[in-house]
Amino acid sequence: MTVPPPTLVPTPPQTIGPYFGHALPFAGGTDIAPDGHPDTVTVHGHLYDGEGDPVPDGLLEIWQPAPDGTRTGAPGSRRREPAAGHNGFTGFGRVATDARGRWTVRTLPPGGIGYLSLCLFVRGLPGHLRTRLYLPPAQEDSTTDPLLSALPPDRRRTLIAVPTGPHSCRFDIHLQGPEETVFLDFDHGFDHP
Amino acid sequence: MTESAIGASSPGVAARLPRRPLVGVRDPEAAELWGPVFGDQDVGALDADLTQRYPGRPHGECIAVTGRITDRQGAPVRRQLVEIWQANASGRYAHQADRGPGPLDPHFTGVGRCLTDDQGQYRFITVKPGAYPWHTDFNAWRPAHIHFSLFGTAFTQRTVTQMYFPGDPLLAHDPFFQAVTDARARARLVATYDHELSVPGRALGYRWDIVLDGPAATPRETDA
Numbered sequence: 049m050t051v052p053p054p055t056l057v058p059t060p061p062q063t064i065g066p067y068f069g070h071a072l073p074f075a076g077g078t079d080i081a082p083d084g085h086p087d088t089v090t091v092h093g094h095l096y097d098g099e100g101d102p103v104p105d106g107l108l109e110i111w112q113p114a115p116d117g118t119r120t121g122a123p124g125s126r127r128r129e130p131a132a133g134h135n136g137f138t139g140f141g142r143v144a145t146d147a148r149g150r151w152t153v154r155t156l157p158p159g160g161i162g163y164l165s166l167c168l169f170v171r172g173l174p175g176h177l178r179t180r181l182y183l184p185p186a187q188e189d190s191t192t193d194p195l196l197s198a199l200p201p202d203r204r205r206t207l208i209a210v211p212t213g214p215h216s217c218r219f220d221i222h223l224q225g226p227e228e229t230v231f232l233d234f235d236h237g238f239d240h241p
Numbered sequence: 242m243t244e245s246a247i248g249a250s251s252p253g254v255a256a257r258l259p260r261r262p263l264v265g266v267r268d269p270e271a272a273e274l275w276g277p278v279f280g281d282q283d284v285g286a287l288d289a290d291l292t293q294r295y296p297g298r299p300h301g302e303c304i305a306v307t308g309r310i311t312d313r314q315g316a317p318v319r320r321q322l323v324e325i326w327q328a329n330a331s332g333r334y335a336h337q338a339d340r341g342p343g344p345l346d347p348h349f350t351g352v353g354r355c356l357t358d359d360q361g362q363y364r365f366i367t368v369k370p371g372a373y374p375w376h377t378d379f380n381a382w383r384p385a386h387i388h389f390s391l392f393g394t395a396f397t398q399r400t401v402t403q404m405y406f407p408g409d410p411l412l413a414h415d416p417f418f419q420a421v422t423d424a425r426a427r428a429r430l431v432a433t434y435d436h437e438l439s440v441p442g443r444a445l446g447y448r449w450d451i452v453l454d455g456p457a458a459t460p461r462e463t464d465a
């Protein structure tokens with residue numbers, strides 16, 4: 049793959065601020081899985097700061113391949129219309145944390161990989177944070193997945209959701225502190241994990 | 242004012258900043274090299290005109306904001322979602338958490354969205370947002386700004402940023418704007434007045450082009 053060298057200075061991110069709540073969340077944003085799909089997995093968690101306090105003004109976005117491994121997504125990512133010709137799965141979700149820092153989405157397991165891609169926006173942070181949520185069981189991925197295998201076990205653990213039922217799992221995100229979640233950079237080379 | 246001032250006056254921010262270095266990913270199979278797709282059903286016909294939502298017109302100076310969204314090679318970001326939100330002309334957000342001194346405007350919510358066209362162009366009609374105080378202890382004022390939420394052709398390019406207005410004296414005092422230390426990057430955040438974009442008798446024209454960072458799955462032809 050030959051990629052021409054970057055030439056333009058990118059537009060830098062700026063903080064999302066406190067007032068996105070009436071602009072960005074949308075109806076159905078937490079339901080990535082088509083209604084009533086038997087393979088639906090409920091993924092839930094908390095967002096915590098370094099003091100262990102819940103973060104009530106965060107926005108989490110999820111992107112993932114379809115169950116068949118398709119990565120091209122589908123139009124309707126913020127207003128799905130199964131009647132418009134696709135299967136109702138766009139691979140995109142968006143959820144704001146509630147007053148107790150909690151969030152929940154319902155989705156279908158992605159095909160071909162074991163993770164959901166996350167982009168996190170939080171009041172006060174100068175820009176977004178990127179991470180991944182590996183669905184359980186992720187043990188086999190920890191040797192074959194390039195990211196998990198590059199991380200020491202205590203850091204790897206922060207990216208793997210914990211089962212809470214046959215069709216549900218929990219993924220807590222820690223912005224800071226001893227359990228700080230691994231956050232990712234796609235723009236540059238490998239740093240030291 | 243410094244970043245520590247942001248922390249001192251924005252509750253809890255210091256405890257929100259990750260301390261560990263980011264972990265780089267250079268996996269050519271990473272799912273983040275693809276991204277969500279939007280279509281006509283994702284935006285309403287009037288979503289790009291923030292002045293037409295109510296029976297009456299909003300207060301303030303009507304503006305047209307347009308620009309082109311590209312990647313770092315200059316290739317247009319086609320048919321992608323652009324979302325904006327902003328304060329009204331008095332510097333007040335139609336958000337229950339904003340207890341600022343400016344009055345609400347019954348004819349303005351300050352939320353808009355559109356899709357870019359095949360050349361990567363977006364366009365909004367809105368009113369120029371007002372500046373507003375955000376912390377009296379620091380005599381701190383936000384310059385007029387519009388929040389932009391942007392999708393690229395890959396999820397790596399997903400970003401949220403703010404557009405500022407040219408010649409605003411508050412930019413020199415704004416810790417959020419000044420937190421961008423590279424002058425060329427900071428300049429990217431400021432729109433330019435473009436007389437050709439003004440709508441006679443209706444709206445003043447501003448141009449704000451956007452360059453998204455981050456790799457994508459497949460190289461695309463650079464727009465000539």
